[in-house]
Amino acid sequence: MPNIEAEQLVNMYLIPFGIKILSALAIWIIGGIVIGMLTNLLRRAMTLRKVDPTLISYSESSLRVALRIALVMAILDVCGIQTTSFAALIAAGGVAIGVAWSGLLSNFAAGIFLVILRPFKVGDAISAGGQTGEVTEIGLFSTTMTTGDNLRVYVGNSKIFSDNLVNYSSNPHRRVDLKCQIANGVNPLEAIEVLKRHVAKVTNITGTPEPTIEILEFNAAGSLITVRPYCNNKDYWQVYFDTNKAIAAACAEAGWPVPAVHQVAIHQSHV
Structure with missing residues (x-):
């Protein structure tokens, strides 16, 4: 049995x-x-x-x-x-589920708007949600970026959609902002011409618009000259570093003295 x-x-x-x-x-x-x-x-x-x-x-x-x-x-x-x-x-459990999933659903809804409005696409270099990098994927709930130091970063779509977003790839060129301090006694107009010759040799800068090299201000050390070449976003750091080298080469060739703050001592006579 x-x-x-x-x-x-x-x-x-x-x-x-x-x-x-x-x-x-x-x-x-x-x-x-x-x-x-x-x-x-x-x-x-x-x-x-x-x-x-x-x-x-x-x-x-x-x-x-x-x-x-x-x-x-x-x-x-x-x-x-x-x-x-x-x-x-x-x-x-609708209320509990809604509260628990509110962040997930907001990321999903933000992802839909990102695809429809298309403020950026895969391959663009952006700064959003506190991160800067190249977009590798726009997912259902998060956007994946690869940073300049080769890190994979996942940012919630709702954070990107609600935050300020900078797309570095939208425009055909980007400006590189650099400065060159010229010492007292050096003619700033002559210094500008020397800088223009050296900066023009930097590869991947655009011909239109041309690099802007002008006097930015006068200070206690002398003249502060702004050096602003333009380039494609993918060439930004190469142009940035090479332009710094061009500025250093111009200073060395011209033999400009090291900028230093000049102070004038005031002597008071005692009666």
């Missing part, structure tokens, strides 16, 4: 449960393969139509998430769990 009861227990419960588990695993594996195929098809179709890479990445992520949710619901049905029974739980 005990053997018969054990056999009935196996036939009635364990075998059906095992079949459900195997079915769920099979659905998960096959569903994952199908989801990968569908997202790849979507990417290829949008790429052939030359859709913006930012929109392609965002659409692919959205489709993948939606299909995963549908796959989980299908697995729950196979396991005999009625998904409609979750409706009451969701309604009862």
Whole structure:
């Protein structure tokens, strides 16, 4: 009798449960393969139509998430769990879930606006959310950037959307702001001509607009000259450092003295 009861227990419960588990695993594996195929098809179709890479990445992520949710619901049905029974739980915990997910949902909504309004796209160099770098991906909830020191940074879309955003790649050129302190006794107009000759040799600066080299102010050390070449954003740091070298070469060639603050002592006579 005990053997018969054990056999009935196996036939009635364990075998059906095992079949459900195997079915769920099979659905998960096959569903994952199908989801990968569908997202790849979507990417290829949008790429052939030359859709913006930012929109392609965002659409692919959205489709993948939606299909995963549908796959989980299908697995729950196979396991005999009625998904409609979750409706009451969701309604009862609606306030708590809304509060807990408010940040996530705001990031999702901000991501949609970023894709629609397109203040930047993948490949642009931006400064937003306290970070500066090149955009590598605009995801459902966060934007991924690679910083200048090769760090991967993830910034919430809502933080980017609500904060001031600087896109360095929007305009065709960018200005490099540098200064050159000229000592007292050096003619600033002659110094400007010397600086222009050296700065003109820097590679990747633009011809239009031309570099701006002018007297910025007069101070106790002499004349402060501003040196402002223009270049493409990708060449910014190369032009920045090379222009500094050009300024140093100009100073060395002309033999200008080291700037120093001059003080005049006032002697008071005692009566």
